[in-house]
Amino acid sequence: MAIDTPLITNNHSNLEDEKQLGFVKDFGVESKKLWKLAGPAIFTAICQYSLGALTQTFAGLVGEIELAAVSVENSVIAGLAFGVMLGMGSALETLCGQAYGAGQIRMLGVYMQRSWVILLTTALVLVPIYVWSPPILELIGETVEISEAAGKFALWMLPQLFAYALNFPIQKFLQAQRKVLVITYISVAVLVIHTFFSWLLILHLGWGLVGAAITLNTSWWIVVLGQLAYIFYTKSDGAWAGFSWLAFADLWGFVKLSLASAVMLCLEFWYLMILVVITGRLPNPIVPVDAISICMNIQGWDAMIALGFNAAISVRVSNELGAGKARTAKFAVLVVSITSVSIGVVCMAVVYATRDYFPYLFTTSVAVAEETTHLAILLGITVLLNSLQPVLSGVAVGAGWQSLVAYINIGCYYIVGLPAGILLGFTFGFGAEGIWSGMIGGIVLQTIILIVVTSITNWKKEAQEADSRVKKWGGGTISEE
Template identity: 60%
Template sequence: MAQFSLGAITQVFAGHISTIALAAVSIENSVIAGFSFGIMLGMGSALETLCGQAFGAGRASMLGVYLQRSWVILSATALILSLLYVFAAPILSFIGQTAAISAMAGIFSIYMIPQIFAYAINFPTAKFLQSQSKIMAMAGISGVALVIHTFLTWLVMSRFNWGLPGLALVLNASWWFIVVAQLVYIFGGTCGEAWSGFTWEAFHNLWGFVKLSLASAVMICLEVWYFMALVLFAGYLKNAEVSVAALSIWRGREPDVVSYTILVNGLFRAGKVTDAVEIWNVMIRSGVGPDNKACAALVVGLCRARRVDLAYEMVADEIKSARVKLSAVVYNALISGFCRAGRIEKAEALKSFMSKSGCEPDLVTYNVLLNYYYDNNMVKKAEGVMGEMVRSGIQPDVYSYNQLLKRRCRVGHPDQCYSFMVKEMEPRGLCDVVSYSTLIETFCRASNTKKAYKLFEEMRQKGIATNVVTYTSLIKVFLREGNSSVAKKLLDQMTELGLSPDRIFYTTILDHLCKSRNLEKAYGVFHDMIEHGITPDAVSYNALISGLCRSCRVTEALKLFEDMQSKECCPDELTFKFIIGGLVRENKLSAAYKIWDEMMEKGFTLDRDVSDTLIKASCSVSADA
């Protein structure tokens, strides 16, 4: 458990860097390191049988020989598996990960190559000690490693801000600490005859040992591969009936509710909503009744796909009949879905029914409603929810207070908002990166750059990890004020921390470059954004289209206009305004009127200034004629 927790703690701290960093570390831990972990643990487990038999037969001296033989074989295997780490980026891209996640996970995988060689020593050593019942020694070493790992990870992230390289350094060091401590324990004479020193006999009969190790690896890994195969089947097979048939063949019997749930979940993760729904219908037609976990997989998947009505319709019978006692996860997903769709009455009715059906609202339920109320200026409703939370014995958490802080920042003075954070949130230990980023953005909007930067320094001094949102707000305001040197310094810091830019960040840089008439660099940033797997939205396109039109390059702007529509990015009112303005500027009036007609067809109206300019230009042309 302690050894497993090393990777889990690393993932938790990766979340403080950025969402993409968390995804990259999770992918490396689950796919690259997880695959290698399974193989190495499986091969190392061959030692368990051999050492147990030798120790039981009184041939303790053979334990050391078997141990060294396993070290040799697993070290060679680690060398081969290291290629998986080196080529992790293209492999992850090939199996469907985004370019940004694949690239970052690939870099982190290369950092983690020392870990696999630690596996090669650790797993055989653990089986060697286990066969002699040296369990407490192993547990003690792993426990100490976990404590050290947690402290060092906190140190390199919160104090030194070393980002992904720091996480990799500590995780590698923790695994090697376990290895070295175990070896010191063995070499110290605690194992008696089981360890009599290094011997060339370890290199004898290697092939026989390899075959035994591979057989052991297959048996250990089979369950892991089984679940991976289920998800892969669900993600790649198009026909729902074929998916179920494949699953039946794989399991050798008719699928049960667990199998269907895994398939439904896998299909939703692969973005195949229609197939997931069809699998659900196949399950119902097969007479397999859904349980709470199955309902949760269906509802959460459909709500994420913005299909809340269908989600409610498909589980309505279970809700009304109470055949299945649904958990808060199901209700919360539906309530969140209805809130997102702006149907607060339906969300409130569900919350009320939830209580009557014996499933009490939890913190997530209240936070979903709070988020909606504050976003829609329903202050009294929000205050009522906060009061109900406290009366129910549920204390508002940092998310709850951040919603309140965001609302105050929209309507109040920045200094008053800061005072609220200091007096109400800090004493409760409820300040995080979102709290500070919200205030920094508020001061930036108020053009109080000095206070915004002071807050930025304050959060770093307190050990609160910054994120891409924090840097975007500051870089944007410094660029707006013409202070490009500070903006460049912040950008360099962000890169050193391993923070990957998001769409808002790229759009901020695009807008600045276009307003500075540096269009070639803007094009470079735009293409870099796409290469990193970030799809430009209308705001991103508008920044570049506006810059091109102002620079009398309307032909290129029209190409971008067509490109955004071909990629199902709908132009907004500003897009049409920029294009029409550019066409008028270049005296291409017939084309401008054509775009105007298209704009009217989509339900947009041209503002007075642009329409007057277009009419005057037309009159001028008529007068000249």
Template identity: 65%
Template sequence: MEEGGPRLPLLNREAGQKPNNGSTWTHTGDDLSAEIPSLCNPHEVAKASWIESKKLWYIAGPAIFTAICQYSLGAITQTFAGHLGTIELAAVAIENSVIAGLAFGTMLGMGSALETLCGQAFGAGQIHMLGVYMQRSWIILNVTALFLSLVYIFAPPILKLFGQSDEISDLAGKFAIWMLPQLFAYALNFPIQKFLQSQSKVMAMAWISALALVLHIFLSWLFILKLGWGLAGAAVTLNLSWWIVVLGQLAYVVSGNCPGAWNGLSCQAFKDLGGFVRLSLASAVMLCLEFWYLMILIVLTGHLTNPEIEVDSISICMNLNGWEVMIALGFNAAVSVRVSNELGAGRPSAAKFAVVVVTLTSSVIGVFFMILVFLTKNDFPVLFTDSKAVMAAVTSLSTLLALTMLLNSVQPVLSGVAVGAGWQALVAYVNIGCYYIVGVPLGVLLGYKFNLGAKGIWSGMISGTLLQTFILLFITWRTDWNREAAEAEDRIKVWGGSVEPIADS
């Protein structure tokens, strides 16, 4: 089954690409998408921007929908838990944001190595390598899940060590044990998603995620509220929904919808694992430093006076922010695919232009959501809690939420550029400096020393995000895209050297 929508020029042999020796591709003829339009000709700029926007939205639209659906699984569970009581809401928020958040960030980060490798290999026509890459990632991520399961098992003492109250820690730890199946769903899900995204096969993921979300809403109501299973019902529903996503995507892949990319299980998946682990770890460190940053915000808030109110209000804001971040992550996926495909295909100008278009688009969307928060700050808290105190606390944080949404509309896009180009290690160093040398200490200083509470902690940490965004903008602006294309070609040769293409029948 071939998905509809515009095919990218890099896959069109008639556009001037010829196979070379059966395994690599050379690019003959000129591709108009590789040309950066003259800034002196507004008509050229508009036309090229429209063409690039269509390519980006073809990937970003379904990717955004998929990300929102999958994020909503945990967010809806948290919403239902909020109607059980404040302690239940705090426990689920801590598990979702800290324990599952740690696992999600680690798995997504390690799986993001495939965005670089699969995307650049796909752009170069090395389609046969994609399935092997995905299987290598499955091996690495499932081994990682075994180690992360210890965090789930020992969640209560870990949370208490970071200052959470005994009551919240114990209930969050109990819920974490129940959520172990979700951890191993992550290990399979993210490699499959990157495998499909690199080929622009994003509509299948969107339909599967939509089905899972509809079932999740119904089952959450049935198990949590109607049957009164409480948090146990929340765990059963959330685990089941994630496995529906994984099995649906896996069925799509193995049913012949990825010809050339999926050729069945292969023992070649066990080759070159050492180097693959190193790239996966670099990707994980880059993204985990970002996910842990929000996790630390909630943990630090748990040390304040009246932690239930503070944690609940912050978690509600992070819940809303998370939905908007899913839109940015859709653009993250789109720009990563566009940059990696174009660099792999040897078209650095097209990669550069894609970065400009997607950054401007996501910035406009960020401004829209910032205004929306300001307009609804007295209304949206009622969707998440019945507590008047929590509602008032959320409203007081709305300005910080609005500014965070603006920043988080741009920052993930720049991270996507880094992944598509293979800069994970560099960005990891930037994240360490901006987040953990500037943002966290400043947040602690404002929150505790100056007694500004949750507002102070969040304000300090926003400063770290702002600094990181400016640095990534500078790095992207100064990038030599011709050199990046050459490095992509070298990377494909190194990683594809031991994998032979399947002969045509």
């Protein structure tokens, strides 16, 4: 017996080693698949976010009121439109991704056209918000000076609204087919053009906000037209078969899924943007509004990394569920979570290391820079939390859980986080730091709940539901043709 014990121990040890090696190998394979999607998606998201962020940066070099005008328009008016369009377009991540995984390629073009119809209609509904933005901004607490400047800029930015309506369905259509490099190449080219003409029109020629509006609108439309040219020319490997009357079939059912996606993502996207609005109600708001806006600018750039992982995991989960591979979908979630959090830790460290320097990239005001440095502690915490939370939302979109997550977001963000922020900021007098701290509490609660939901999910059942969803939304019709 004394001789057998070491053999049993060694066998057990060998089994453990084999399991560990197997996990590492599987992790590497899945990580490679993930980065093929996430790398270009992150770069694309950073490039497209940088269009507005660079415009804001150049405006800040013109003056404080120009910075406030572009910041508020970007955060509140365009931010609202961006959230709605991105959210409603995200219905395609579920439908296109699962249809592609199930082999129903031709249905992707029809889905995209349905989404165009819905989003262009939504854009028309949002036009009055742009037109009447000054009184709306004053109503929610912005000063008359900031509201008038932001309102004038919002009116000039109407073309961007309709570019959003076309862009997001196009991107989800291409992402579902893993054609992410196409979007990246176009976005990089547009960013280079945008940077030069922003400098030329805003600073060199002194056109100020007018120059900012011209360059930002033009850049977004070049993105849209470039992607459309690719789709129309290549037919996207059969996914684009031309315009079809099927785009108008069963629109109401498509609207319901689009609305669920919009509510879910809008509640997330607007949450931190509300910081700018609430801060505008503090005494002498221009300095804290500018400081918060700079922090949100940095956070927005960092969030593009998570948004890239969001897109990647949404594609991975929807494709694998559509193909009936439940275990692979589950493992993909684990890999992307570990990867994204690791990057979040690095980004948080970078924020803390540069907090005395990065504010001067956005402003020449010492008061604004000092306030921004003071807020950088909260910015670092937010950066870390936002490395995981959007990824879990991407899992939800890929699996089709939009309605469930919308309810979670309402509870965590708007019943817990926002009131806590208002209480700390105004009642207890902590100002911008208190507002932001309370809202971080909402993000923590939401992230914990999403981790629990993802952990207890029955992935085999999700794969069965994906199969049913593909058939319901026209997969059977296409195959019969």
